[in-house]
Amino acid sequence: MSQHRHPGAPGRAGAVPALPDLPEATVARLPEYLRALHNLAETSHETVSSEGLANAAGVNSAKLRKDLSQLGSYGTRGVGYDVALLIDQIEYVLGLTQRRAVALVGVGNLGHALAGYDGFAGRGFRIAALFDADQERVGEEINGLIVRHVDELPRVAAEESIAIGVIATPAAAAQRVADQLVSVGVTSILNFAPCVLSVPEGVDVRKVDLAIELQILSFHEHRKATLTALPAAGGPALTALPGGLAVTESQEAIGT
Amino acid sequence: MSQHRHPGAPGRAGAVPALPDLPEATVARLPEYLRALHNLAETSHETVSSEGLANAAGVNSAKLRKDLSQLGSYGTRGVGYDVALLIDQIEYVLGLTQRRAVALVGVGNLGHALAGYDGFAGRGFRIAALFDADQERVGEEINGLIVRHVDELPRVAAEESIAIGVIATPAAAAQRVADQLVSVGVTSILNFAPCVLSVPEGVDVRKVDLAIELQILSFHEHRKATLTALPAAGGPALTALPGGLAVTESQEAIGT
Missing domain, CATH: 1.10.10.10 (Winged helix-like DNA-binding domain superfamily/Winged helix DNA-binding domain)
Structure with missing residues (x-):
């Protein structure tokens, strides 16, 4: 994305695009x-x-x-x-001058927590609809909203002008839900399911994977531990990567 | 966790640094x-x-x-x-060859979801202790663990060799919890509270703010909408930034 954009006089002179294309x-x-x-x-x-x-x-x-x-x-x-x-x-x-309607799909533990999270309202969002594929959960009320069956997504998304879909389903269900959201015109998805979604061009996906956050911290924990274990800066390494030997064999970067 | 161990010969040759300093x-x-x-x-x-x-x-x-x-x-x-x-x-x-013990502080909605999340176990982590400051919650059992009072943190952290602290408290309580975690030797923190934590050098903090994720998506939604609204590439802007006029006043970058 381009990096600098017109600090000059927005809206005048016709020189400035509507919204900066920020990094x-x-x-x-x-x-x-x-x-x-x-x-x-x-x-x-x-x-x-x-x-x-x-x-x-x-x-x-x-x-x-x-x-x-x-x-x-x-x-x-x-x-x-x-x-x-x-x-x-x-x-x-950030487009927060209008309050965006959010549809949340999947009301297990995490979905419950998201549906009950007070922090959205003050920050530009309104959870407008809850969905689940499990008939046992359909009809349940969470924070004043009734959980609906995911088959109702097309109708409700239109009624509520859903702008953002939040996926809090198990990984196995996430792609299908993403497809459903995209098919009803949702172009922004926040994905909590631990999987990579494939979506058409023009659809933005952000992913929050809680285990990945922990794994990144684990790297830093591990690194701190090995640094502490080293005798001194510049000293010989104490540990080699697993398979480190294999690197010396006839290996090279694989292209296509 | 890991399924295979050391096909190579870790610890030999000494040519590989203990752990690469990766971007x-x-x-x-x-x-x-x-x-x-x-x-x-x-x-x-x-x-x-x-x-x-x-x-x-x-x-x-x-x-x-x-x-x-x-x-x-x-x-x-x-x-x-x-x-x-x-x-x-x-x-x-990533340091996942040992399973790291995680302490979770704050068992409201989100804390419950995290405590009940099955995804950690298979990916290198074990929720080893749950804490809350609310006496009403102390003693509750979640996923086989009893919620303890946060005052027990020092003793339990030592007993359980807690490596990572997860903060799922309200923003107002988060800094104090972070201080407590740091004081018992935890050097990696995953913060779900919507606030910036101040921690000493050597402590890693990762932050997950769900509203921020939505706000980032909102930017893209907004941007897509304004792009669609533009008559053509290079056409005049339809919208001005609020305060755009003020930019023409005697303003300049403030340094110190």
Whole structure:
């Protein structure tokens, strides 16, 4: 994706596209800034320095300034950023000025937790429909919503203008659910099932795999342990990778 | 967990560093490869081409080859990667050859879902202890474990050799829990609370914020909508950023 976009005068002169095409990493940090800004607004702060906001969001301030410059937000020297204005700008870019309707498919343990999660409402989302394929679960009420059979998805998705589908089914069911969501026009999917979904061009999938998060932490735990075990920087390695020997055999990168 | 152990000769030659210092993005993809490899192993595949594995893991094959080359795995031309060997190598690097004990703090809706999630056991982790600060919840049994009061954390963490702490408390409680985990020697934390944790150097924190995932999707939804609304490539913008006018005032990047 392109990296810099027109901090100039949006909407004027016809030179600026409707929405900046931001790097994925910047997009991922905007919600952090937004949360920090809302906290500041709630505690009656009208302006914030880049350092103050960067600390609150847990990033370094140079990165923050660069990110925000891509929205056309530069702050004012000696004053900082206008909190309310920056909230507006980020909410606009993230498309949070309308509250998006979310359909949640799969109301097992995780689905229950998601359906009952209060954190969505204040942050631009409304769980508008719950679905499950299990007749035992259909009809159950969670947080004021009745679980419906997944076959009702097409009708309900149209009625509720569903923008985002959340898949919290077992892995084996996830692809079929994704296909159903796509077929009713949903183009953004958050997938909690531990599997890779295949979707057509134009459909965005984000994946949250809880075991993968733990495995990434495990790497760091393992690494810290081996670093501690090393005699000194530059010392000989104590451990080799399994199969390390095999590397010396006649192996090379496989192309196509 | 690991199915095969040390086909090579770990500990010899001393030429391989204890553990490669991999880019974070590579580390994040290794669990995906691992999951795909386990699926292949379960379906009696002994080898896999880089393309086959890349497809199964949802990445492009050039990236996969580069990632795996950093582990010293190059596959064999015309044959591909040895599935069992590659599983060993990735599990070794991720530190999954020992099953890590996880302490979960906060057993509200999300904590319940995490405590009941079957997906951890097969992937290198064991939820070893559950904690909550709420006396009402202490004593409850979830998935065979009794919820204990968070004050018992120091004793239990030592007894169970807790390696990873998972925080599923409200945001307001999360920092205190993180401090408690750090004080008992936990150096890896998975944080589900919607807040930024401050931890000492050497402690790794990964964060899963469900609303943030939705907000990132919302950006893409919004972007797709504005692209659709544009008359043609290069056409004038239809929408302006809020506060766009202010950008023309005397503003500049704030440094310090």
